[in-house]
Amino acid sequence: MSLRPFRDIKRKITKVIKVGDVKIGGNNPISVQSMTNTLTTDVKATINQINSIQKEGADLVRVSCPDEESTQALKEIIKNVEIPIIADIHFHYKRAIEAAKNGAKCLRINPGNIGDKKKIHDVLGAAKDNGCSIRIGVNAGSLEKDILEKYKEPCPEALVESALRNIKILEDQDFFNFKISVKSSDVFLSISAYRQLSKVTDYPLHLGITEAGSFVSGSIKSSIGLGTLLLEGIGDTIRISLSDDPVQEVKIGNEILKSLNLRNRGVKIISCPSCARQGFEVIKTVKILEEKLSHITTPITLSIIGCVVNGPGEAAFTDIGITGGGKGSNMLYLSGAQCEKVLSKDIISKVVHEVEKKASELNKK
Ligand code: SF4
Structure with missing residues (x-):
């Protein structure tokens, strides 16, 4: 059981593109992506x-390809992972062609950066031949x-003009x-640019607040920026940029979508901050449960509330409640x-059992 959303978000229906088997745009689920920060040439790492990022619930992973060694490594990496890989190219057209031929399902490259028409033609030819899409990534820090x-x-x-030029x-x-x-790293600038862009194009939009900062400040900035846009129905895929483990980016991305009822994947925990009335250690319990239930991908609601002040009320609208x-x-x-009745020492095992069941x-079903 879950609360009926008070306000359904009316998504802007964009064109649909594919990154591997993941459809982006239209009415398709808003996908979550992150980016590796290992050396791409370190294939094993x-x-x-990539596997850790996928396990956390990412749909797509981006990998940097700054040189030929990296696009070579990409071939080996793609053979050994199950999630579609986006190659981060930025400038060099040869890296884009190599990445497309080596199995990348999307290229992050701005055609305006590639150079002359022949090079652009060759990159797009390689993309078409290999079923590879492209992300035009306009950034406030690197405008023409x-x-x-x-x-x-x-x-x-300025951001919108750059995007339209590349389109x-x-x-x-x-x-x-x-x-x-x-x-942009500025929340207001990003929101305004995406709003304007959404009015003039129907291509799917990848949302992000770039260089958002550390775990706490970056998550808050991203939640405000992306949350505002998503509430207005703008956005088809998201990436949270944090100076932290990419796995955390996926966690935050999924939590933003869960908060807006845009995508309910995994266990949604409702918990109180706890106080002197708590009948068990709420904070510790929630932390352990988050970890122990991270493998669940089925949407389930769970309330963990310290006392009867709010417990029964929250439990009335969740699948499982304590x-x-x-x-x-x-x-x-x-x-x-x-x-x-459940003794405090048995809460974890009981809740894990009930959620898995x-x-x-x-x-x-
Ligand atoms: S639900 Fe109970 S334990 Fe939790 S914060 Fe409120 S009063 Fe305190």
Whole structure:
């Protein structure tokens, strides 16, 4: 059981593109992506990190390809992972061609950076031949010189003009399999740029606040920036940029989508901050449960509330609930109804058992 959203978000219906078997745009689920920070030439470390990112619930992973050794390594990496890989190219057209031939399912490259028409033609040819899409990634920190001169500073209009310029280059070459981002480290600038871009194009949008910062500040900035846009129905795929483990980026991305009921993957925990009334150690319990239930991908709601002040009310709208009681005697709720008393020492094992049982029941349906 879960609360009916008070307000359904009306998503803007964009064109649909594919990155491997992941559809982006239209009514498809908003995908979550992250990026490796290992040396791409360290194939083993990169494969391990990609697997960890995927295990956390990512749909796509981006890998940097700054040189030929990296695009060579990419071939080996792609053979050994199950998730579609996006090659981060930025400038050199040869790296883009190599990455497309070596199995990348998307290239992050701005056609305006590639150079002359022949090079652009060759990159797009390699992308088409290998079923590879493209992300135009406009960034406030690397706008074209003439656009920067025209607008004097990075502003929403400048980001959108750069995006439209890059879109035109691709469309002129009959290439339509792309998505676009207009990122900035400034929340206001990013929101305004994405809003304006969304009005003038139907291509899918990749949302992100770039260089958002450390785990705490970056997560907050991203939640405000991406949350605002997602609430307005803008955005088809997201990446949270943190100066932290990429696995954390996926965790935050999924939590943002869960908070907005845009994508309910895994266990959504509702828990109280705890206080002197708590019947068991709420904070410790939630931390352990988060870890122990991270393998569950089925959408399940779970309330962990320290006492009867709010416990029964929250449990009424969750699949599984625990409410703290006196003398370590706590109440387990299933589908909103009281079920049985649980001693504090048994809460973890009982909740894990019930969540796994519920997940298995739901998966059979
Ligand atoms: S639900 Fe109970 S234990 Fe939790 S914060 Fe509120 S009063 Fe305290």
